[in-house]
Amino acid sequence: RKEVEQDPGPFNVPEGATVAFNCTYSNSASQSFFWYRQDCRKEPKLLMSVYSSGNEDGRFTAQLNRASQYISLLIRDSKLSDSATYLCVVNPGGSQGNLIFGKGTKLSVKP
Amino acid sequence: GAGVSQSPSNKVTEKGKDVELRCDPISGHTALYWYRQSLGQGLEFLIYFQGNSAPDKSGLPSDRFSAERTGGSVSTLTIQRTQQEDSAVYLCASSLALWNTEAFFGQGTRLTVV
Numbered sequence: 001r002k003e004v005e006q007d008p009g010p011f012n013v014p015e016g017a018t019v020a021f022n023c024t025y026s027n028s029a030s031q032s033f034f035w036y037r038q039d040c041r042k043e044p045k046l047l048m049s050v051y052s053s054g055n056e057d058g059r060f061t062a063q064l065n066r067a068s069q070y071i072s073l074l075i076r077d078s079k080l081s082d083s084a085t086y087l088c089v090v091n092p093g094g095s096q097g098n099l100i101f102g103k104g105t106k107l108s109v110k111p
Numbered sequence: 112g113a114g115v116s117q118s119p120s121n122k123v124t125e126k127g128k129d130v131e132l133r134c135d136p137i138s139g140h141t142a143l144y145w146y147r148q149s150l151g152q153g154l155e156f157l158i159y160f161q162g163n164s165a166p167d168k169s170g171l172p173s174d175r176f177s178a179e180r181t182g183g184s185v186s187t188l189t190i191q192r193t194q195q196e197d198s199a200v201y202l203c204a205s206s207l208a209l210w211n212t213e214a215f216f217g218q219g220t221r222l223t224v225v
Binding site for chain 2: 031032034042043044045046049087091093097098099100101102103104
């Protein structure tokens, strides 16, 4: 099982749609979790951290299920500007200080 | 500085030459990471630093790759005897601490080996 696994997509959705991305991770002791966004030929940027209780930021909702080792990102009322690749990121913690990135899910929002 | 700065932004080199990539992290950030990303691919972890120390070098693709960080600040990634498969965007990121904090990325160095 890969350390961080995501559906590569692409997800092609119309404006206004609700879209959900899923991510699974293999290390049950992982400490922290994030969603990053990467636009074409740009560097990744933090979209939001993912907390155990779930968290929301405007149209974006992130959830964590530690028992299932599963993270999700929900985007409501999609905008054209949401088109990007969404990266699931896990920090294993402990003696491992690296951030492990999933390969990303590509989202394309169409008019 | 205001953000993570990487130089050069683009580098074209001949196969077999050595290259040095530089990363200037955000001031005060103790953790620094190097990744590389080939066209259309995900981020491949190379190495991280906590201060000047790199506890895990197993992500470096071969012994042609090395990295150092001095003064808890600037880091350099050196690739010796470059090969065509080394062509990629090399991304550097820094964060306040190793865990539970946001990592900020530089704009990357696009390396092309011809």
